[in-house]
Amino acid sequence: MTKCTTPLWQKYNSGIIPVIPDIKCKSPGEGDLLAGRNPVAYAKSLAEAGAPVISVVTESEHYGGSVELLRQIAEAVPVPILRKDFIKTREQLKETAQSGASGVLLISSILEKDQLRKLIDGAISLGLEPLVETHNEEEINDVKEFQLSFLGINNRNILEWEMDNGTVNTTEKLAQSVSQNALVLSESSIMSREDVVRAIAAGAHAVLVGTAILKAKDPVAMYKALSVPRG
């Protein structure tokens, strides 16, 4: 039950910092991010560049995504796909599994603890690897009772719709407080190699990057530039 973390650990153990590209068609802060590109072709190019996992934002109103896009990318790309959305129900988990995703984001700030527990169990029972996302010390403490293989630290407060200035400082503050033997993913606001190095030095094992790759003149070159050797 480690569909996403296995390839991430393999990359990490090979000495390269694993970078998960995040595909979002637009964002509240940046507007259109695809600039006329086909998101499926974009996903394929990043898988070919070495991405061990690809993340797809399916929320439609703010990020322009869809479950249909998730399905198309999962069908076209030979690496595990992680679904990012505001998942609150078992129905959404079923839809995620049926679309061909391997992992699913569960956001601790929008879920009661019991609801989160049920969704973690539900995801696992459907063959999905849950990525449980936190943003502050309280949330890190709240999820300590769960045995997690994949834990996210979002450098932004997702409830502010990307209008806040997230920084890797959040990962630097929180990564050492993670008590599980989990793969720790630093998400959002990672713009440079220096940010990647800082996140890993703080205790993260992998990073998730959307905007910096999407906005680069040459996304594949940017992807490779961010995939730096570890320490």
Ligand SMILES: O=C(O)c1ccccc1NCC(=O)[C@H](O)[C@H](O)COP(=O)(O)O
């Ligand atoms: O991260 C979330 O909790 C989330 C949930 C549902 C839809 C979108 C969500 N966040 C947006 C992202 O996933 C960011 O695109 C991602 O963290 C990359 O951030 P950035 O590199 O700053 O574009």
